[in-house]
Amino acid sequence: MDIASRPSEPAENTQVADAAPPPAAPPVIRREDYLPPAWLVPEVALDFRLGLDATKVVAKLSVARNPAGSGASTLRLNGDQIAPLAVRVDGLDVNDWRLDGSDLLVELNGEAHAVEVETALNPAANSQLMGLYASNGMLCTQCEAEGFRRITFFPDRPDVLSTYTVRMSGEKAQFPILLANGNCTASGEGEDGTHWAEWHDPWPKPSYLFALVAGDLVANHAEFTTMGGRKVDLNIWVRPGDEDRTQHAMDSLVNSMKWDEEAFGREYDLDLFNIVAVSDFNMGAMENKGLNVFNTRYVLADPETATDGDYDAVEGVIGHEYFHNWSGNRVTCRDWFQLSLKEGFTVLRDQLFSADMGSEAVKRIEDVRVLRIAQFPEDSGPLAHPIRPDSFQEISNFYTATIYNKGAEVIRMMRTMAGLERFRQGTDLYFERHDGEAATCEDFVKAIEDGARLDLTQFRLWYSQAGTPQVAAEMAHNGTQTVLKLTQTVPATPGQPEKQAMPIPLRVALFDRDTGTHSGEQLIVLDKDSQTFTFDGFTQPPVLSINRGFSAPVAIEFERDSADLVFLAAHDDDPFARYEAMQGLVVQHLVAAVSGKLDDAARAEGRAAIGEAYGSVIADPALDDLMRGELMILPAETYLAEQLPVSDPGAIHAEREALKAWLGRELAAPLKALHDRAVAVAYSREAAARGARKIKTQALVLIACSDPAEGARRAFAQYQAADNMTDRQGALMVLASLDAPERETALADFHDRYEGNALVIDKWFSLQAGALNPKVLEHIAALAQHPDFTMTNPNRVRALYMAAAANPKAFHDASGEGYRMIGDLIRRLDPINAQTAARFVPSLGRWRRIEPVRAAMMRAELERIAALPELSRDVREQVSKSLG
Incomplete structure (x- = not known):
């Protein structure tokens, strides 16, 4: 599957007199307690009589005792907020069920x-958006992880694989299109304006991959011929009027199918592949077999409504869900502890696909930035867990950056150590061994081990140990010999106080200071607590480039002076390492500044080094603009906070903004020239034009920070001249942070221009909630009362409040109002949509890493949430772990 000010009350004043004690915590489910199912369900027949307010479901299950099961006579069928209307066994009504x-x-x-069970559902009342629910007049399902039990009673676990036959009937005027998994085998007209369709999926699948969609939809059609000669009918189904914005998605689907054949040898296995776009959805997308x-x-x-980033996201997610057809569907998970088996592997696959479709260097930098902003904080906080967890209370809480993004990095390390050819042999073996099975992470590692001929015994620790390894580097030079000493530590995490050393593959190169070149990259593997590596042939101390390409998801601790970082920023031939040098230069300076370690002279010296590096990036004719834009992005405040044991968000924000303003002043002329050059580039989807749009926004950000009047003038001119959403949104982002008359004019125009377009109005909310405007909290409070805001649509909630929670100026406001805002949201949203509400808890759960005054206010909000007598399992688990 891939935001008006009042102080918070202190924690001791949050008790509620005579309040009922909170309910007992839900049971902890442990991986070590796994038992095979007592009964299997080889075949399922489902009959849906569809209605928005009333849907009747008849499920007929062919059940068979599992030879590997416990032998129990009891058939357990999971349910959630449903009741059986009738139960039959072998055609006879039974009354002894319980x-x-x-x-x-x-x-x-x-x-x-x-076994036959009847249930009745009210899809329109299903605000949790799990199971069968209504969205803008259509019906659709979301069953991962445990949504199928909200439709009918079933052994709702991923190791029960069944073939499905589905019959749907309903009013033709209301539901003219009826879709399910697999292939449509029959259809016809019913009585009184109804019609029906029957679908059959020949591939056994777990219940979480079941899907049904019914509604008024139109399709963009295409065809793809597989490498084996199968002709596949492709359809992207959308609401009428949206079909003109689906061609990029269709092109991405065709490219995904072709790429998976070439890169992994995986061929599509049905005659039909359907994608349906839904407005109300908790996730990004879902890989249901044949019906995403x-x-x-x-x-x-399209260019008018989507940014370049949106285009990239569509391509990446389309690819991700398609790639699941093999890494997730044909080979699925034995249990939910193995979630990274499908998600980590598929994230790696979609990353490699996107890299091949665009810029490999830029894609790698983007992926690492996401990892550092989202996963590194998770790894160092109260919710830290291994990529194969040992226990959970609510599985939806484990759809995390650790499972997805770190999971991908762990498999990427295997690929790095094996080499591309042997890694491919390992994945081929994995699919060959486990096609049609519910597998485990160990099955995957064993296949790579055997196929790539690697010893991964110690490497398995990456699956069982949480935390981001810290690698300390020291380098000594004597004569012509350079010695690199590396030491690794894996920090303690909840439930794991002691850690073992893990294999860490590091790509390194040593640069000659005079020539600016190196004699070749090497792969070294740190697999002990401490090791030394020797390099010969250097008459003077070389400059170390380490963890090139981000070959391991670790934090490197290596003290070096600014001159070496400036050198690497100018000379390193590994694009990621060059980016890393730029980031390191800024991080080193800002962390020292925030820590109070810089006097005026040191501050000036640090800024001068950064200015020199940025100036060289702006001027370097060998750089393409896509890469130039990446090198100009300052480290995120979240990542800066990770460099400190306890951080002061206010100080980090102030120092980072001060550096931006200094760069804008120091580099005013080249930044304006860069912006002018980029403005002159006509719109296209080609890399050069996309790069020009990227540097246009980055230059504008620095100009506006140093000279708000000039920034507002340029941003408003860019907004007015824009013929695409990338330029328009980039300009509006800058204006939203300024206290200038152009701000209100542009925001009003943007809303009027796109009123009724839900995805673009989401941008309007998000830009304002994420702005660095002095009145941002007032703006967020007003937006929450806007007629276009709703608590029932996850996209709209995320647009406003997730942007606010990610905005350090709003969230970490010294008054505590940002924390109160997110706490209030969680309390209001939990009864409506628990999954979405739970996604906001981790932002408050970072309180231990924040300075004491803010930490107390963050903790107080968590305690207020925990005191509620009625909380979902999703939120309660997150809050209890964050407080524990």
Whole structure:
């Protein structure tokens, strides 16, 4: 599957008199307690009589005793907020069934039976958007991880694989299109304006991959011929009027199918592949077999409404869900502890695909930036967990950056150590061994081990240990010999106080200071607590380039002076390492400044080095603009905070903004020239034009920070002249942070121009909530009362409040109002959509790494949430771990 000021009350004043004690915590599910299912379900037949307010479901299950199971006679069928209307076994009504909590239990003798259960649903009332729900007049499903049990009673676990036959009937005027997994085998007209369709999926799948969509939809059609000669009908289904914005998604789908054949040898296996875009969706998209359901933001794109980043996201998510057809569907997870088996592997696959479709260097930098902003803080906080967790209370809480992004990095390390050819042999072996099975992470590692002929015994620790390894480097030079000493530590994390050394593959190169070149890159593997590596042939101390290409998801601690970093920023031939040198130069300076270690002279010296590096980046004719734009992006405040044991968000923000303003003043002339050059480049989707749009915005950010009047003038001119969303949104982002008359004019125009276009109005909310405007909290409060805001659409909630939670100026406001705002949101949203509400808890859960005054206010908000008598499992687990 891939925001008006009042102080918070102190924690001790949050008790509620005579409040009922909170409910008992949900049970902890442990990986070590896994048992195979007692009963299997080889075949499922589902009959849906569809209605927005009332849908009836008849499920017929062919059940068979599992030879590997416990031998229990009880068939346990999971349910969630549903009730059985009738239960039949082998065609006969039975009355001796019982409920165990939400689960239906039926006693069975013998080896095989036909079990039939009827349920009734109200999709329109399903605001949790799990199971079968209504969205803008259509019906759709979301079943991962445990949504199928909200539709009918079923052993809702990923190791129960079934073939599905689905019959749907409903009013033709309301639901003219009826879709499910697999291929449509029959359809016809019913009585009184109804019609029906039958679908069959020949590939056994777990219940989380079931999908159904019914509604008024139109399709962009295409065809793809696989390498084996199969002709596949491709359809992207959207609401009428949106079809003109689907061509990029279709092109991305075709490219994905072709790339997966070439890169991994994976061929599509049905005659039909459908994608449906849905407005109300908790996730980005879902890989249901043959019927992918997508959030509209990852399908709809045209230059007027989508930025270059949106185009890239559509391509990446389309690829991700398609690649799941093999890494997730044909080979699925034995249990949810193995989630990274499919998600980590598929994220790597979509990253490699996007790199091949565009700039490999820029894609790698973007992926590492996401890892550092989202996953590194997770690894160092109260919610840290291995990529293969040992326990959980609510599985939806484990759809995390650790499972996805770190999971991808761990597999990428195997690829680095094996080499591309042997890694491909390992993945081929994995698919060959486990096609049609519910597999484990160990199965994957073993296949890579055998296929690539690697010993991964110690490497398996990456699957069981949480935390980001810290690698300290020291370099000594004597004569012609250079000795590199590396020491690794894996910090303690909840439940794991002691860690073992893990294999860490590091690509390194040593540069000659005089020539600016190196004699070749080497791969070294640090697999002990401490090791030394010797390099010969240097008459003077070389400059070390380490973890090139970000070959391992670790934090490198290496003291070096600014001159070496400036050198690497100018000379390193590895694009990521060059970016890393730029980042290191800024991080080193800002961390020292925030820590109070810089006097005026040292501050001036540090800024001068950064200015020199930025000046060389702006002027370097050998750089393409896409890469130039990456090198100009300052480290995120979240990442800066990770460099400190306890951070002061206010101080970090102030120092970073001061540096931006200094750079804008110091480099005023080249920045203006850069902006002028980029403005003259006509719109296209080619790399040169995309790069020009990227540097245009980066230059504008620095200009506006140093000279608000000039920034407002240029931004407003860019906004007015824009013929694409990238330029228009970039200009509006700058204006939204300024206290200038052009701000209100542009924001009003943007809303009027795109009123009714939900995805673009999401941008309007997000730009304002993420702005560095002095009145940002007032603006967020006003936006929450705007007629276009709703708590029932996850995209709109995320647009306003996730942007606010990610905005350090708003969230970490000294008054505590930002924390109160997110706490209030969680309390209001939890009854409506628990999954979305839970996504906001980690922002408050970082309180231990924040200075004491703000930390107390963050903790107080968590305590207020925890005191509520009715909390979802999703939120309660996150809050209890954050407080514990």
